Amino acid sequence: DAEITxxxxxxxxxxxxxxxxxxxxxxNHNNMFWYRQDLGHxxxxxxxxxxxxxxxKGEVSDGYSVSRSNTEDLPLTLESAASSQTxxxxxxxxxxxxxxxxxxxxxxxxxxx
Amino acid sequence: xxxIDQPTEMTATEGAIVQIxxxxxxxxxxxxxxxQQHAGEAPTFLSYNVLDGLEEKxxxxxxxxxxxxxxxxxxxxxxxxxxxxxLCAYNAGNNRKLIWGLGTSLAVNP
Numbered sequence: 001d002a003e004i005t006x007x008x009x010x011x012x013x014x015x016x017x018x019x020x021x022x023x024x025x026x027x028n029h030n031n032m033f034w035y036r037q038d039l040g041h042x043x044x045x046x047x048x049x050x051x052x053x054x055x056x057k058g059e060v061s062d063g064y065s066v067s068r069s070n071t072e073d074l075p076l077t078l079e080s081a082a083s084s085q086t087x088x089x090x091x092x093x094x095x096x097x098x099x100x101x102x103x104x105x106x107x108x109x110x111x112x113x
Numbered sequence: 114x115x116x117i118d119q120p121t122e123m124t125a126t127e128g129a130i131v132q133i134x135x136x137x138x139x140x141x142x143x144x145x146x147x148x149q150q151h152a153g154e155a156p157t158f159l160s161y162n163v164l165d166g167l168e169e170k171x172x173x174x175x176x177x178x179x180x181x182x183x184x185x186x187x188x189x190x191x192x193x194x195x196x197x198x199x200l201c202a203y204n205a206g207n208n209r210k211l212i213w214g215l216g217t218s219l220a221v222n223p
Contacts, residue, residue: 042200102158106154
């Protein structure tokens, strides 16, 4: 069965370190997204991609970057982790964005100390 | 601008019916989604409405009125496992991004 997986599921890192969260999907979807979810803010879009070599900034992209070298993967990098980036991160993919359902990964709980 | 609103919390009794409302204000609209999210888990898709009216899917139904900027999710024959957060999100039409509500936390009591 097709799926979307994130790793790691939990991560504790120190302020200032670079961190990469992995997202891998086997749906063969062109559209992939990274969200963060915090109490009182709901799901906020960090970065998204509509295909290989395509990346776009979302509403809270500062301090984050992504790259899309193949269809399956969209890793999210925190260039210099800050305590404000402590959050739960979700990766998602969809066949036709905004029309078809999005499939979410299990989430990564990141703590920056 | 873009704005979406839903109640923060609701409580209901097992076996009952509950309606979760979602209102939105947008200059562009191309459909509205409902997702369910259990605590500590990922959101999962429930429904998508792009035309006015009611869409029924088993115990869950979703309604949309585009002219009123209003949608609701109707849950019938509530079960304890329906205790979760329910997220509405609309497609604003511009580059296909979704605008998410904060979610409604539903507690189903015995």
